[in-house]
Amino acid sequence: MADLLTDSGKALLLGNEAITRGLIESGVRFASTYPGTPSSEVGNILEKISDKAGIYFEFSINEKVAMEVSAAAAVSGIRSFVFMKHVGLNAAADPMMTLPYSGVRGGMVIMTADDPSAHSSQNEQDNRYYAPLSLMPMVEPSTPAEAKEMVQAAYEISEALSMPVLFRTTTRVNHARGIVSFHGCKDTPQKGHFDKDDARFVCVPANARKNRLVLLEKNAKAKEMSENSPLNYVTGKKDSDIGIITSGVGFTYVSEFIEDAAVLKLGFTYPLPEKKILEFLKGKKRIIVVEELEPFLEDNLYSIMGKNNVYVPVIGKRDGTLPRQWEFAPETMSKLKDYVKVKDFPAPLPPVDVQLPARPPTLCAGCPHRGSFAAMKKAAGNRNVVYASDIGCYTLGSMPPFRMADFVLCMGGGAGVAGGFDASTDQKPVAFLGDSTFFHSGIPPLISAKFNNHKITMVILDNRITAMTGQQPNPGTGRDFGGIKTESVDIEGIVKGIGVDFCAVVNPFNVTETAKTMKQALDVDGVSVIISRAPCQIDAKKRKLPAKPPMQVDRNKCIKCYTCVKTVACPALIKKADGFIETDLSQCAGCGMCASVCPKDAIKEVSQ
């Protein structure tokens, strides 16, 4: 990783590194998040360098809390940054929608990292709509270098208007890499002070109604700022009668692969600069709108034209020329070749004529989730079970041989839908969720299940880390970075405090014993909870925990029944040409799950 604490020179930075450098240069003093791809690297970097950069940083237990702690810092006068993936903003939307009514004193920027094509997400919602919904100004960078500069601009907008600003990125900005220049850092106050002002900060109905007027005034002022902002500019072949309006990564494809058009590049995309857009329309015989996902700019363009009684034919999504689904790529521009000069793309080679094996993402060798799934499958037997799963590595339990994720909605959603399945069907609901997800939003649905007498079994896959997004610490881990140390929060204590009817802690590496306990849990006529506890193997390696000796198969005992590969399906189990199973010593984590399911006791630790 590049050194982000240097004040000069240039480096080839990931978008998320550039954004983090932008925070440092902007004098941000407070940052909070709940990890989520494609935003996670910002938190991973801050975990390492926040104290050196003079930034207080925390992994909050969910995006809502992250929004709230950053809001408190900003109303106390210091610059704060809260960041999350697009669906995380749904969880944070409640505080976010009222915050603009009160506004902030120090600058506050909210990053929503959207994921067109849902590379690492459950949907591809377009969070630009949160800007008009909340009346917050919004900026959208196109490249890593621009993202760094736009962080600074966003703080200036935020402080000029005393309100938070939405900073909307997409995967191809967060996970793009480009050359970024470093500049000096702004000096801002390290600590704030909250000056009380009930009329502004206590949004009881009487105050909320008045603050609504203030908010609308700020919205009008924001529109003026957008009209005059250097983030919105005309480029390309300016005298062309074909105009392109674009924002975000779409601008990069327009810049390189379309020729002979005037381009209105929008970086300040809410409120939109109406006068600047009308000026751009003059003399154009056609306008093309290039934006990923929803026709946000396009519909606003129709609205602006209607309001001002002008009409220029528009090519975009509403006429079906450009797709609404999935991210754009350079070749997407070829859909515009009837309207504008598009660079010729060379014809791709045809596919090879050999059947290739699939290579989907998979649970790691020695991942304890394998043991939990194998044990539950054994415990459930022929019972009619619905597996309500959740967001994390264990969503990969939907893959064969497990196929143990029947309904997945959102963080913490599995436990809630499990209660609904109990009340509306005769099937047995089992909810799988990770420790971090339990803290994030799994506790309220467990309480609700107890309250409403939903007979669910919740399996908390407690690997002591937020694994999928890159091994961030969570309350179960305890905190030890940025000069702050905290004790681990006790999941068992929380579960027992709710008064569930059954709670047991199991070791998923022992599949057979775990299955017995899970069967007991399924038989409970009430709410039962299994805490399946074993470390994430990637995290164990990162923390250099003492390695266990790997396992090996005794060829004299192996009867080629393949129970091991069929039940735990670990990638370290290799079927050799002669049909015997062997362990891949370079991958084997020594967890012993395969040994615990072997009916012939043929798998043992490698003798030391």
Place this chain on the structure above:
Amino acid sequence: MKYSIQIVGVGGQGVLLASMVLGNAAMEAGYDVAMSEVHGMAQRGGSVLCTLRFGDNVISPLESVGGADLLMGFEPAETCRNVGLCNKDSQIIMNLDPVLPSMVAAGFETYPEVDGLVASIKKLTPNLRTIDATELAKQAGKAVAANAVMIGAVAAVKGFPLSKDLLRKTLADNVPPKFLDLNLKAFDLGYETMSKD
């Protein structure tokens, strides 16, 4: 001048490190650089694709399907899977050492013969060069240096715009000092092997 490299392989093979070395070398040579990487869920044992574009006025982080000047394949099946990123003029370098997907390792699916994979690409283009990068890395000292072998091989690709010396120096700047000799030896083996014939 614009040049696009698509680097494909499997998580853990050093695809990202290779892309960083090539990207930094392009920056040192004074070019614009735009890259795109895969992070997150896809990394869990899945296929990895990294796009690197450099040259004059380069800003797009993605290349068009078929637009690659060079496909660097760290793994045979992944090279075959991504051959559509190339056109008839693209150069392809393919490491011959397979990484078995977990369903293959467990015996539920089969992995095609590597010779057959090579032949399937040769049917489509004469521009395939194969290299046993893992074997050469072992000769250099350790199998993990296969990505350095691949970078050395790229330095020998006909018409590659960055010099061998610049790539070698950038590699040296991006690896831990205790693995410096290993990586430089691996780089040199990759370069020499690819320079023959």
